[in-house]
Amino acid sequence: MDKSVARPAPARQRDLFMAFLRIGLLGFGGGPAMIPLVQQEVVKRHAWLDDEEFSDILAIANTLPGPIATKMPGYIGYRVGGVAGCINAVLAVILPTIIAMIALLGVFSRYRDVAWIQGMGQGVVPVVMVMMGQLAWDFLNKSQLALGWLVSLAMAAVAGVLIYWLGVHPGWVIGGILAAALLRPTSKREATP
Template identity: 40%
Template sequence: MIYLHLFLAFFIPGLIGFGGGPSTIPLIQKEVVDHYQMMTLKEYSSVIAIGNIFLGPIATKLAGYIGYELAGIPGAAIAIFATVAPTTLMMIGLLSVIAKHRKSLRVKRLTMFVIPIVGVLMLQLTLKFFMQAVQTNSWIPTVLIAIFAYFALQRWKINPAWVIISALVVGAIFL
């Protein structure tokens, strides 16, 4: 049954996750944490933090790690397959339609209506992670880290991987 749950937990976000990895993160969280209760939100946020250190698409890294933790190598293979299968099947099936209508004004408008929804999903996940960090660390360190991360990413244009690594180092020092 764990294999079926792993498959569904990653197939459904892969199927409806418009915009790639960032939009699938909250969808995967909904399945893995809320629906199937495979891990806690704290564990899930740790997996995302670790996954962001490494190169590659975040959804497949999440699938590989979570699948492996829950069901070993077969679990990792099933979760990764479930993550990439919807996109692969849709790309094969819709390639000619996309090529034919890629300059269509209707298609462009359609994507413009989906983008705010993806933004709200990301904001919702960010607020959950922020509140969890506040519960773990208290307000002051959490707000200071958030301010530093904002300036590092937006103003100083530091690569997100370095910001995450520096946060890990600071966390290791203060643990």
Template identity: 45%
Template sequence: MKVNAYKELIIAMVRTGILGFGGGPSVIPLIRHEAVSRYKWIEDDEFGEILAIANALPGPIATKMAAYLGYREKGALGAIVGVLAHILPTCLSMVVLLTVVNVLSYSAAVAGMIAAVMPVIAVMLGLMAYEFAAKAVKGLGKILGCILFIVTFLLLQTIALHPAFVIVIFLAYGTMHFKLKNKWKNKNSKSKGLSV
């Protein structure tokens, strides 16, 4: 464990809190960059698992991720530091900017800045979704990966099932996937052995 773990945690969470424009989904790629690429606290696979579990739990995803990363690095105090470092800059900014929000809300410059940031967030989310999809296809295979993508789309868009239920369903499936796969392989190898 590095001596500067608290410093790194504070810098990473302040950076994600300030640059995470637009709420939870826009912060996820930033947190992933800090935790996986920059500081290498966790591997990409573990980040995907944490993200899935955080999505299944109630509350803001960014604070859950900050709490987990802080806890993983420095225990309970690290979790508190991570959450505070993530939310305090934004809270303080809101208090300061509240006095001028009426003026800024009618400004064409502010509306232009918001419009310019939206495509950046969309690209970041798209890139992260592509990377997770590539890992899913690698682990599940192209056919099963596509089938599960279609099932997920139908559950979310056609049936309009709450995303938390979809995540729980796929977490349950994920726990059984490799057991079923090994059982299928063993069954096939036994049947081939008998036919020879």
């Protein structure tokens, strides 16, 4: 059976909820900071997806509008648990934020000038930086294995120039790469089994 058509084993709704609840509770720094946590839960801990499937989902989620913190749980939940899994995963990932915002907004507003309150937010930044660096390193290694160092570094350089120096939205860059991959003619060697 073709790997791209293979469906993962259905996840128990309780496992799905708990996995995304952990992500929602520990995902300080917003959606991008949650990506390594999602990978840890769905690829490494539960093996609902492999690294390649996760990378594909991440690439497509980045091209679509809206917050990645709900797009990825929604799709992954649907993929491993159907419609109930989609709803379950999205609720699990957003509930901690909703509850924390309601409970803590008044406290933070009242005590915002207290040094330890300011330090809480600043203290999380280095941890998120390390998590994002680890994810970038993992993706660089996967890219190198699939495309080689030269192509991987060239694509990273071009993407960096487009995004950071020319101000092109990352979604357009990823969409362009996806379109180029779809429109690329297949060589006879690739087409033959």
